[in-house]
Amino acid sequence: MKLRAALPAVLLLVSNAAAQSRLTGTVTLLEDSKSTPLPDALVLARSGAPAEVVAAASTDSRGRYSLTGLPAGSITLSVEAAGHYALKAGGLESETIVRSCPTSGECPSTDFELARAGVVEGWLTDPVGDPLPDAALELVPAELSQDAEPQARRSRMAGQAFSDDRGYFRIWGLRPGRYRLQVNRFAPSFFSGAFSGGGTPPTEILREVEITPGAEPLELHLGIERKPAAETFPVSGVISGLEPGEGRVALQVQPLETSGPLNFNFPVRDGAFQIPSLARGRYLFRLRRFQAGPPQARLLGEVEVSQQITDLQLAVQPPTGIRGRIEFVDAPPTRLGVRLTSRQGLGMPEFALAEAPDYVFENGGLAPGVWKLDLQGEYFLLEEAEATVSAGGLTEVALRVSNQRSTVSGVARLDAAGAREAAAHFTVAARGPRGRLKVQCDDDGRFSLPGLIPGEYEIAAWSRPDVDIDDEQAWEQARANLKKLTIELGFDIELDLTVTP
Numbered sequence: 293m294k295l296r297a298a299l300p301a302v303l304l305l306v307s308n309a310a311a312q313s314r315l316t317g318t319v320t321l322l323e324d325s326k327s328t329p330l331p332d333a334l335v336l337a338r339s340g341a342p343a344e345v346v347a348a349a350s351t352d353s354r355g356r357y358s359l360t361g362l363p364a365g366s367i368t369l370s371v372e373a374a375g376h377y378a379l380k381a382g383g384l385e386s387e388t389i390v391r392s393c394p395t396s397g398e399c400p401s402t403d404f405e406l407a408r409a410g411v412v413e414g415w416l417t418d419p420v421g422d423p424l425p426d427a428a429l430e431l432v433p434a435e436l437s438q439d440a441e442p443q444a445r446r447s448r449m450a451g452q453a454f455s456d457d458r459g460y461f462r463i464w465g466l467r468p469g470r471y472r473l474q475v476n477r478f479a480p481s482f483f484s485g486a487f488s489g490g491g492t493p494p495t496e497i498l499r500e501v502e503i504t505p506g507a508e509p510l511e512l513h514l515g516i517e518r519k520p521a522a523e524t525f526p527v528s529g530v531i532s533g534l535e536p537g538e539g540r541v542a543l544q545v546q547p548l549e550t551s552g553p554l555n556f557n558f559p560v561r562d563g564a565f566q567i568p569s570l571a572r573g574r575y576l577f578r579l580r581r582f583q584a585g586p587p588q589a590r591l592l593g594e595v596e597v598s599q600q601i602t603d604l605q606l607a608v609q610p611p612t613g614i615r616g617r618i619e620f621v622d623a624p625p626t627r628l629g630v631r632l633t634s635r636q637g638l639g640m641p642e643f644a645l646a647e648a649p650d651y652v653f654e655n656g657g658l659a660p661g662v663w664k665l666d667l668q669g670e671y672f673l674l675e676e677a678e679a680t681v682s683a684g685g686l687t688e689v690a691l692r693v694s695n696q697r698s699t700v701s702g703v704a705r706l707d708a709a710g711a712r713e714a715a716a717h718f719t720v721a722a723r724g725p726r727g728r729l730k731v732q733c734d735d736d737g738r739f740s741l742p743g744l745i746p747g748e749y750e751i752a753a754w755s756r757p758d759v760d761i762d763d764e765q766a767w768e769q770a771r772a773n774l775k776k777l778t779i780e781l782g783f784d785i786e787l788d789l790t791v792t793p
Contacts, residue, residue, distance in 0.1 A: 313362040315391065315399035318355045319371055321406050322379060323506070329355030330406055333373040339363055341699065341742030364395040366734040371404045377467050380405040384717055386757035392735040400735060410466035410503035412451070412473065414512030416459040423459030424516060427475055428452065431463050434470035434500055448762070466503045473499045475516070524569035525597055529604030531563050531579060540582045543567075544589070546639050546659075548574040570597045576638070578657050579608055589642070589657025591683075611656025614644070614663060614679050616689035618651040621674070621781070622696055629668035630691070635678070636661045643668075656686060671695045672726075672745050674781070696782030701740040704733050704753040704789040714738075715791050719759040723767075724749035724779070730761045739789075749777045753789040 315337070321330040335357045337347040346367070347359040370388045371378055381389035382402045393399040412431065418424040431451040450471055451463035475498060498514050534541070543565045545556045557580065558567050577592040592606040618628060630653050632642040638661070644653040658681050665677040671693045679687045700722065704715040714737030721730035725747035733739045733753075741751070752770035759766050767774070773790045 312360065313364065313393040313396060313399050315359045315362060315367070315369075315393065315402060317357060317402040317404065319351045319357065319373070319404045319406060320355055321376070321408070323408060327405065329353070330373060330376070331355060333357075333371050333376075333404070333406070335359065335369065335371050335404070337362060338368045338370070339365065341740065343368060359399075362393050362399060364393055366738060366740065367391045367393050367399065368732070369402055371406065373406055375409055375411075375464060376406040377409045377465065378404055379407050381757075382717075384757045386717070386732070388732060389717060389757070390732045390734040392738070407505065409464060410468065410507060411462065411464045411509035412466065412471075412501055412503070412512065413460070413462040413509055414514060416455045416461060416475075417513075417515045419516055421515070423455075423457065425455055425457045425459060427455045427459075427461075429455070429461050429463065429473060429475055429498075431466070431471045431473050431501075434472050436472070468503050468505050470500060470502050473501055473512070473514075522571040524571050525600045526566070526568055527570055527595075527597060527601045527604060528564075528566040529601065529606060531560060531565065531592065531606045531608065533608035534563050534579075542580045542582070543592075544578045544580050545570065546576040546578070547571075548576055548594070548638065572598055576659055577606060580657075589655070591657055591659070610684050611654075611686050612660065612683055613654070613656045613658035613681055613686055614665070614689060615652070615654040615656075615686040616646075616665075616679075616691055618646045618653070619690060619692045620651075621692060621694045624648065624651065625669070625671070628671055628693070631666050631668055632658065633664045633666070634659065634661060635664060654686065665689065665691065667691075667693060670697075672697075674746065694781060697742070698744045698746070698779050698782060699740060699742045699784045700744060700749075700751060700777070700779070700787055701738070701784070702787035702789060703737045704739060704791055705737060706755065707790045707792050715753065715755065717757045718791055719754045719756055719761075720751070720789065721754075721759070721761040722749050722751045723761070728761050730759065732757055744779050746779055746781050749779055751775050751777060751787065751789065753791045755791050 319330045319333040320327045331351050331353045333351045335349050336345055337359050338344060339346045347362055349357040349359050351357045368388055368390050369381065378387040381387060381404055389402060391399050391402060416424045416427050430449055432445055432449055436448055450466055453461040453463045455461045499512060501510055541560045542557045543560050558565055574594060574596050577595055579590045579592055581588040591609040591612050614632060627645055627647040630644045630646060632655060638659055642655050642658060644655040646653040660681050660683045662678055662680050665679065666673060674692045674694060677689060677691055679689050681687055704718045704720055706713050706715040715733060716735050716737055718733045719730055720733060720739040721728060722741050726745055729741055731739050731741055752767065752774040754766065754770055773792060777785065
């Protein structure tokens with residue numbers, strides 16, 4: 293009886309082990325036209341949507357690796373090695389490759405070829421020649437527009453570094469190409485403690501650099517130029533309308549005539565405040581309350597600074613901003629964050645929380661003007677939302693949201709000599725309401741574009757494993773076979789794409 297009871301468990305274990313796949317390969321380093329094994333490189337396998345790491349393995353002294361326990365279906369393979377970048381994956385000029393693994397047994401063997409990456413290092417000095425610490429430097433492709441959206445800049449950033457107390461910085465892991473090195477923001481110490489981290493100064497372009505294959509680290513000596521000192525004035529005064537026993541509060545000062553979303557915070561004690569210096573210009577003054585949960589804000593008014601002000605009288609204004617309610621078309625979360633962005637480019641985005649059970653949100657410290665509303669997290673608005681805020685009032689809004697995203701899957705086929713063969717490792721991409729998304733076909737030409745929200749889309753395929761889908765010329769090349777789709781809420785679509793070589 294005991295034997296019979298144990299037998300099914302043994303069989304189950306054997307069955308599970310047999311249902312797993314394995315993938316092997318080698319990682320080599322190409323240097324001076326010679327290829328040598330690369331030990332200690334990390335090979336990663338990702339699967340699903342969103343893509344998650346399902347297996348990882350390091351290469352041995354002979355550059356060999358083995359991934360076990362892989363699920364059946366499409367697996368995306370990549371390799372990481374400090375100071376190197378991928379030249380080829382599975383014989384393709386691509387950083388990644390998508391393999392089709394069987395239910396059990398061996399997946400197609402995959403080799404990677406790497407090269408040594410470039411390095412940019414150097415020293416940064418302030419206008420008087422002293423080391424400039426805590427400066428954040430970013431390296432972006434030279435062809436990227438200086439007016440590119442922050443999201444586009446982040447997605448295409450080649451490297452980032454902060455200067456240390458000697459002003460030294462180092463950005464490594466760079467592929468060959470031309471880049472633009474720029475300073476985008478500074479830590480609080482650069483502003484003598486006045487800068488709260490609530491925004492970023494205007495970008496200052498420092499240098500264009502070129503990384504060439506096999507070159508020695510590029511060493512730079514960079515200095516921030518001295519600029520004429522702006523005329524500044526001290527400002528002090530009191531704030532009326534504070535509640536008795538008011539907790540920690542701060543005065544937030546936001547320039548209205550400066551490009552870049554700068555915010556300065558100054559302490560308030562017993563209603564009194566003192567600002568050491570403000571440059572000539574117009575500012576929005578707000579009161580920030582720091583209580584349990586997110587900070588709350590109330591308007592105090594606009595102030596023009598053209599001389600010293602010693603008796604500025606400010607009063608807490610009635611709530612000015614947006615109040616709304618969220619309606620869900622599917623199961624709601626416990627809480628959801630609403631992001632509010634000024635269409636006039638004032639300051640960093642503001643936030644409000646909507647919580648169960650009523651999902652009402654409010655932000656009563658917004659500057660008058662037009663504000664765009666969107667969401668944080670996996671939920672999305674079914675329709676774009678804007679609200680116009682008037683002084684002394686709350687604008688009511690209603691938002692309909694969902695998390696039912698769609699997936700477009702299918703097969704890309706090569707149209708050649710009258711035959712339509714599966715196009716292994718081609719690039720497939722979609723562009724629509726939330727920008728652009730690209731994937732690579734697996735060995736059988738299958739692809740899957742997950743996480744799409746409702747809207748109008750264009751979908752195309754290219755006969756290369758890696759395409760820059762931000763390049764409009766690439767979309768022009770694919771226009772003959774481009775397909776247009778209307779994606780509805782939560783509907784998955786199966787699609788065949790044709791690619792002309």
